[in-house]
Amino acid sequence: MTNQDIFSLWSQINTDILVFLGRPSVQLQLAVVIVAVLAAAVLGRAAQNWWRVRYRHQIKEAGFGQRLIYYLVFHLVSGFLAVAFIQLAKVILAGQGARTGLIDSLLRLVVLYLMLKAALAVAVALGDIRGIQKYQTTLIIPLFVVIIGVQFLYIFIRSDQLANVPVFNLFDNTVTLSALFLITAGFYLWVVGIYALGQGIHFLATHYGSADPGSTQATLTLLRYLLIIIGLGYVLYRLNFNTTTIAAISGGLSVGVGFALSTILSNFVSGILLLFERTLRPGDIIEFNGELSTVDLITIRSIRVRTLDNVEKIIPNSEFVTSSFTTYTGKSRHVRIKLLVGASYDDDYRQVMQTLLEIAAAHPNVMRDPAPDVRVENFGDFSIDYYLYVWIANPLLSGRVKNELHQSILDAFADKGITIPFPTATQMVQFADKA
Amino acid sequence: MKKLFCHHKWVFFCLIVLCLGLVACAPSQPVKGRLIVWHTWDEAEAPVIEQVLADFRRLHPEIQISVERKEYATVLDEFAEASRAGLGPDVLIGLESVYAHLLYQNGLAANVNKMDIDWTVFEPGTLQSVQRGNDVRVGVPLNAYVSVLYFNRSQIDTPPDSFDALQAISEKGIKVGLPATFFASYWGITGLGGSVFDGDALSANSQAGIANWLDWLVAFQQTPGAVLSSDTRALVDSFVRGDIALLVMDSLELASLEERLGREQFGVATLPGFPHAQAFSTVELIVVNSASVQTEAAAQLSNFLSNAAQQRKLARTTSGRAPVNRAVSLNPTLFPRISAISQQNRTAVVPTTVQDGLINRLIVEADPIYQQVLEGLITPDAGAQMIIDAVKNDRGGPSQ
Structure with missing residues (x-):
């Protein structure tokens, strides 16, 4: 019929x-x-x-x-x-x-x-x-x-x-041609449209506005899921799904979820939690399992991170909810790094401190505010130990900045005749008396 | 070529689907004509006309028909817009003649005069409604409706056949509802021996005819049972509640009134003063789209719908639609209601296209003056004179 x-x-x-x-x-x-x-x-x-x-x-x-x-x-x-x-x-x-x-x-x-x-x-x-x-x-x-x-x-x-031609019956509800069109092509266009709109807003907000890319993307991701859920709700409404039908489907799904979809559901809920709590945002720099990485994308199931070796890792969302990790970009992207430098007791400690500050000030990646700082940390057995504290704006550069500062210190100390003492061992060899 | 296909693969895909669809639905036997038919009959009566069209399809399998119902309120605009694009139906069923003239005037309805239609079967009066000049007919008459007298059998055994009888009933306190407007009460003017039209112009004694009728209305208004109103809905509601025993109203109300009042209590009769009392008849037409090339099939359909058998069937199964085929006679014993309507329609006034313009001006001028006369603000004579003067002096409307 x-x-x-x-x-x-x-x-x-x-x-x-x-x-x-x-x-x-x-x-x-x-x-x-x-x-x-x-x-x-x-x-x-x-x-x-x-x-x-x-x-x-x-x-x-x-x-x-x-x-x-x-x-x-x-x-x-x-x-x-x-x-x-x-x-x-x-x-x-x-x-x-x-x-x-x-x-x-x-x-x-x-x-x-x-x-x-x-x-x-x-x-x-x-x-x-x-x-x-x-x-x-x-x-x-x-x-x-x-x-x-x-x-x-x-x-x-x-x-x-x-539009009103009946196509088939679903749970005692007649699905018309317009409803079928809506739940297929309409829903597809809705989802793709939401993604496109989100991408457009993100692009405009970050390129032409002053919005933080990570926060913008996290907010847009939340909005995207919200709009998709609204779209899904409308599709169900157009299919004339009543509460009994939804309850029946949910009942059926719950069995499937219990056996097969629990991991996916766990990751999905974890993703929602991470987005809502704003624990992580795309662009964040984190240390997970001892490795420094940048968060590229938060999806419904997993988080994609990029290590310093430019390797992408896909980590399930639930890992971030159940394990601890370090973020360098929680409230601020600024991080402080410290370098331990030893100098001889014979050198003028004021000259040493001044030299270290000059080296820090000359480095392009070291922030002016907060200003670099040098402290005498310890009177060692062989040297006076200094700590040079500098702030950088990008945590991913910490290794490179440390390396460059160390090289500059070696050069500057050599120029100024500042000695970096090191422990020496004198081996006393005693020969047996012939007598 | 490969590049062209890759760039326009969506377009190619859609074209292929369309072609496959058209091929799949290609008729298995030779087709001599394809007709798109729109009709304006309401949901309750749509099955009747659709059944008749299905009969035509069975009789003429070589003609494919696609039928669609349209709302009367919007069909004129839809038809006009579609026809301007060269689209729309080949045949529109159920459009009042006045609108068919409008469509023809705008080049959207075809002149059906030269089509192979048997014009001899129609009531001469109904042909008047489609005539436009000597050589043009804007449609084919399908049916007509007209004012008739409805009565409540529980209050009235025998409906009045004269004005005196009507007044006598009202004198007894039995409620009689009459619409107090020019168009709906035109039958009173002719029923009392007057006339308004002489050909396509006002007659010499039009003022006297209107004054005479207004005079009768004023006198009738004094009787205890008289209910005069220009609000036809209120009159209908009073009738179905049983507050009014007699009601003069359009024949298209037949099914609705019968259903609401109950078949046993419901009766239909010709108007008091019949056959002299001549109401206006509104003729519904079959209109052919001027963009259509299916004139032969349209003519065959028109001939089928206007033949005696189909006209009889339509009259018996629809609500208050009088047949326009002169050969159709309905037995008053078997079909008393539609027979009364048919009788009333045979004596009715079918306005010509020129008279339509004059009638419109009369409606505009007369209706408020009717009210003033009934309220006693002016005399019937003065009122009638004002109406005639206003119509004669009206230069803005259609010419006489």
Whole structure:
């Protein structure tokens, strides 16, 4: 019965389209629009090539305004030509007393296409070309196809019959074609759209605003999951799921969770906790299992970190909830490092301290505020021990800064004749008396 | 080529799916015509017209039909927008003639005069509603509705057949509901021997005819049972509550009134003063889209819908729609209600397209003056004169 309904409706649509295509007024309008679009595509492609050859070298160093103009012209030239050609054809046809309503409808689709291309041009001009390219295939083209499809159906059918066709029954609820579309294509576009929007906001907030990248990404991740859950809730609502149905499904799921999904669920909950507590954010520098790493991405199941060796590690979220780890970027990214330096009792301790401070002050990665500090730490057996305290803004540089400071100290002490004493051992060899 | 395919793989995919779909649904037998049909009948009556269309499909398997119901309130706009695009139905069923003229005027409805339609079967009056000049017909009559007298059998055994009988009933205190507007009470003018139109213009004695009717209404208003109102909804509600025993109302209300009042108590009769009392008849048409090329199939469908058998079926199974085929006669014993409606419609006034403009001006001018006369603010004579003067002096409306 259900299938019969779909087929009879499809048959009706089929008849409608064949009837429309058989009308000379429709044929004329379609032909005009197709010719105009093809002409615009050919001319537009030529114009794009000319434009690219003329300006592509200059655009690399250009500011946002110039880039925006470049990409707007590049992406919109075909669309604008199509609009111009279609409008011209419409005026000519209207002057001949021909019908032009279909041309108007198709023109709206071209304008819609122009708007999408304009959004694309703005995004590309902002700079994140790789991200845009990814979403062009996963979001923009599917979205455009869906919009065109719906508009096409509306133009030719002008009916909500199609949307209300029952497809199948699920838990005693009838799933209509519109609901099926919503839970598949609609939900896909919703999720991908949320990701794209989040990425766009992150890009704008960090490149053009003063937002902290880690905090922004953590907030956006939370928002993303929230919006996805809202979308999921709406899908269930459109499927007419009642509380009994949800309870039945939850009951079934709980068994599965107990046996097979417990680890995944544990990681999922841990991920939510980490995000809510803001214990970790993307960009944080942590020491986990004795290794210094940067947090790259927090996902629903795991955290991706990058070590100093540029090796990526995928660590389950639950590890961070159940184990201890050190973060160097909790409230501040500034870290203090200390160097132990020994100098001879024979050298002037004031000269030693002054030299150490000068070395610290000269290093480009050492912060001026808080200022470097030198303290006499200990009177050793062979030397006076000093601690040089310096602050750096990036914990990942601590090893390199230490190394460079040590080298500078060796050079400066050699220049100034400051001795770094070291323990010496005198071996007394006693030979046996011949007598 | 490979590059072209890769760049436009979505478009190719959609085209392939569309082609497969079209091929899958291709008819297995030769098709001589394809018709998209819209109809405006409400949900309760839609199965009737759809059944008739299904019968046509069985009779003409070589003609494919796609049927869709549209809301009457929005169908005119939808049809106009679609037709301007070259789209829309080939045939629109159930549009009032006045709107069909409007569509034709805008180049959206076809002239069906030259189509292969048997015009001899129609009541001459109904053909008047589709005529536009000598060579143009804007649609094919399908059915008509008209004002009739409804009565509550529990309060009235025999409905009045004259104005005196109506007044006598009201004198007894039995409630009689009459709509006090020009269009809905036009039957009173003719019933009392007056006339308003002479061809497409006002008649010489139009003022006298209106004054005479207003005079009767004023006198009738003094009787205990008289309920005069321009609020037709209020009159209908009073009738179904049993507060009013007699009600003059549009025949399209038949099914609704019968259902609400109860079949046993419900009766329909011709108007008092019949056959002289002539109400306005509203004719519903089959309109052909001017963008359509399926004129042959549309003509076949029109001939089918207007043949005697289908007209009889439609009249018997729908609510208050009178047949327009002159060969259809309905036995008053077997079908008393629709028979009364059909009789009333045969004597009804079917306005021409020119008269429509005049009627619109009369409605605008007369309705408030009717109220003033009934409220005693002006005399019937003065009121009638004001109406005629206002209509004659109105230069903004359609010409006479």
